Amino acid sequence: MELQDIRWNDQAREKILLDADRALQEAVREAASTLSGSDKDQVYKFLFEKLKDQFVDFQPGPDLTKYAEAVAGGELGSAASA
Template sequence: MDTSDIRWNEPARQKILDDADAVLREAVVAIARENDGISSDEAFAQINARFIDYEPGPDIRTYADAIAAGEISPDDAG
Protein backbone atom coordinates (compact mmCIF):
# COMPACT_ATOMS: atom_id res chain seq x y z
CA MET A 1 0.00 0.00 0.00
CA ASP A 2 1.25 3.44 -0.87
CA THR A 3 1.20 5.84 2.10
CA SER A 4 -0.75 8.36 0.01
CA ASP A 5 -3.62 5.83 0.11
CA ILE A 6 -3.91 6.23 3.89
CA ARG A 7 -6.70 8.69 4.48
CA TRP A 8 -10.06 9.11 6.16
CA ASN A 9 -13.11 7.97 4.26
CA GLU A 10 -15.44 10.77 3.18
CA PRO A 11 -18.08 10.37 5.95
CA ALA A 12 -15.31 10.39 8.59
CA ARG A 13 -13.58 13.35 6.92
CA GLN A 14 -16.82 15.34 6.93
CA LYS A 15 -17.46 14.48 10.60
CA ILE A 16 -13.94 15.62 11.53
CA LEU A 17 -14.43 18.91 9.67
CA ASP A 18 -17.87 19.47 11.20
CA ASP A 19 -16.47 18.83 14.68
CA ALA A 20 -13.53 21.16 14.07
CA ASP A 21 -15.87 23.90 12.81
CA ALA A 22 -18.01 23.50 15.94
CA VAL A 23 -14.97 23.83 18.22
CA LEU A 24 -13.84 26.98 16.39
CA ARG A 25 -17.37 28.42 16.50
CA GLU A 26 -17.62 27.77 20.25
CA ALA A 27 -14.24 29.42 20.87
CA VAL A 28 -15.14 32.55 18.88
CA VAL A 29 -18.51 32.93 20.63
CA ALA A 30 -16.97 32.31 24.08
CA ILE A 31 -14.32 34.97 23.52
CA ALA A 32 -16.97 37.43 22.35
CA ARG A 33 -19.12 36.62 25.40
CA GLU A 34 -16.25 36.95 27.89
CA ASN A 35 -14.54 40.07 26.52
CA ASP A 36 -16.72 43.10 25.95
CA GLY A 37 -14.78 45.82 24.12
CA ILE A 38 -11.85 43.55 23.22
CA SER A 39 -9.48 44.71 20.49
CA SER A 40 -9.05 42.72 17.31
CA ASP A 41 -5.41 41.94 18.20
CA GLU A 42 -6.38 40.59 21.63
CA ALA A 43 -9.26 38.57 20.16
CA PHE A 44 -6.87 37.17 17.55
CA ALA A 45 -4.40 36.18 20.28
CA GLN A 46 -7.11 34.55 22.38
CA ILE A 47 -8.50 32.56 19.45
CA ASN A 48 -5.01 31.31 18.61
CA ALA A 49 -4.23 30.51 22.27
CA ARG A 50 -7.13 28.04 22.35
CA PHE A 51 -5.56 25.80 19.71
CA ILE A 52 -2.27 23.91 19.67
CA ASP A 53 0.09 23.20 16.77
CA TYR A 54 -1.56 25.00 13.92
CA GLU A 55 -0.79 28.04 11.83
CA PRO A 56 -3.48 30.72 11.96
CA GLY A 57 -4.91 31.80 8.64
CA PRO A 58 -6.56 35.01 7.52
CA ASP A 59 -9.99 33.63 8.40
CA ILE A 60 -9.05 33.80 12.10
CA ARG A 61 -8.28 37.52 11.72
CA THR A 62 -11.76 37.95 10.19
CA TYR A 63 -13.31 36.41 13.32
CA ALA A 64 -11.15 38.55 15.62
CA ASP A 65 -12.25 41.67 13.72
CA ALA A 66 -15.90 40.58 14.03
CA ILE A 67 -15.54 40.08 17.80
CA ALA A 68 -13.94 43.52 18.21
CA ALA A 69 -16.69 45.12 16.11
CA GLY A 70 -19.41 43.49 18.24
CA GLU A 71 -20.65 41.45 15.28
CA ILE A 72 -20.61 38.11 17.15
CA SER A 73 -23.59 37.67 19.41
CA PRO A 74 -23.10 35.45 22.47
CA ASP A 75 -26.42 33.88 21.46
CA ASP A 76 -24.95 32.69 18.13
CA ALA A 77 -23.49 29.46 19.54
CA GLY A 78 -24.58 26.21 18.11
Protein backbone atom coordinates in the same frame (compact mmCIF):
# COMPACT_ATOMS: atom_id res chain seq x y z
CA MET B 1 -0.76 0.35 -1.61
CA GLU B 2 1.12 3.63 -1.56
CA LEU B 3 1.39 5.82 1.51
CA GLN B 4 -0.40 8.69 -0.24
CA ASP B 5 -3.38 6.35 -0.78
CA ILE B 6 -3.95 6.04 2.98
CA ARG B 7 -6.57 8.51 4.12
CA TRP B 8 -9.71 8.90 6.18
CA ASN B 9 -12.94 7.87 4.51
CA ASP B 10 -15.41 10.59 3.54
CA GLN B 11 -17.60 10.06 6.62
CA ALA B 12 -14.61 10.41 8.96
CA ARG B 13 -13.36 13.47 7.06
CA GLU B 14 -16.76 15.13 7.42
CA LYS B 15 -16.81 14.40 11.16
CA ILE B 16 -13.30 15.82 11.58
CA LEU B 17 -14.32 19.03 9.81
CA LEU B 18 -17.53 19.33 11.83
CA ASP B 19 -15.57 18.89 15.06
CA ALA B 20 -13.07 21.53 13.94
CA ASP B 21 -15.89 23.94 13.05
CA ARG B 22 -17.50 23.40 16.45
CA ALA B 23 -14.21 24.07 18.24
CA LEU B 24 -13.85 27.33 16.28
CA GLN B 25 -17.47 28.32 16.92
CA GLU B 26 -17.11 27.69 20.65
CA ALA B 27 -13.89 29.71 20.83
CA VAL B 28 -15.49 32.62 18.96
CA ARG B 29 -18.62 32.41 21.14
CA GLU B 30 -16.48 32.53 24.29
CA ALA B 31 -14.44 35.43 22.94
CA ALA B 32 -17.61 37.35 22.09
CA SER B 33 -19.03 36.86 25.57
CA THR B 34 -15.84 37.59 27.52
CA LEU B 35 -13.92 40.08 25.38
CA SER B 36 -16.64 42.52 24.43
CA GLY B 37 -15.02 45.88 23.71
CA SER B 38 -11.53 44.41 23.27
CA ASP B 39 -9.39 45.18 20.26
CA LYS B 40 -8.89 42.63 17.51
CA ASP B 41 -5.34 41.79 18.60
CA GLN B 42 -6.55 40.75 22.06
CA VAL B 43 -9.35 38.69 20.54
CA TYR B 44 -6.95 37.09 18.04
CA LYS B 45 -4.56 36.14 20.84
CA PHE B 46 -7.44 34.63 22.82
CA LEU B 47 -8.64 32.60 19.83
CA PHE B 48 -5.13 31.45 19.02
CA GLU B 49 -4.46 30.31 22.59
CA LYS B 50 -7.84 28.60 22.80
CA LEU B 51 -7.40 26.66 19.56
CA LYS B 52 -3.68 25.93 19.22
CA ASP B 53 -3.62 22.85 21.45
CA GLN B 54 -6.77 21.36 19.92
CA PHE B 55 -5.19 20.71 16.52
CA VAL B 56 -2.05 18.99 15.30
CA ASP B 57 0.27 21.47 13.59
CA PHE B 58 -2.13 24.39 14.12
CA GLN B 59 -1.50 27.17 11.60
CA PRO B 60 -4.03 29.99 11.88
CA GLY B 61 -4.91 31.68 8.66
CA PRO B 62 -7.07 34.59 7.60
CA ASP B 63 -10.13 32.98 9.21
CA LEU B 64 -8.84 33.69 12.71
CA THR B 65 -8.23 37.34 11.84
CA LYS B 66 -11.69 37.59 10.26
CA TYR B 67 -13.39 36.28 13.39
CA ALA B 68 -11.22 38.35 15.72
CA GLU B 69 -12.23 41.45 13.79
CA ALA B 70 -15.89 40.42 13.93
CA VAL B 71 -15.75 39.95 17.71
CA ALA B 72 -13.88 43.21 18.23
CA GLY B 73 -16.33 45.04 16.01
CA GLY B 74 -19.39 43.59 17.75
CA GLU B 75 -20.50 42.01 14.48
CA LEU B 76 -21.66 38.65 15.86
CA GLY B 77 -25.35 37.91 16.20
CA SER B 78 -27.03 37.61 19.58
CA ALA B 79 -26.74 33.81 19.40
CA ALA B 80 -23.00 34.16 19.93
CA SER B 81 -23.47 35.23 23.53
CA ALA B 82 -26.12 32.62 24.31
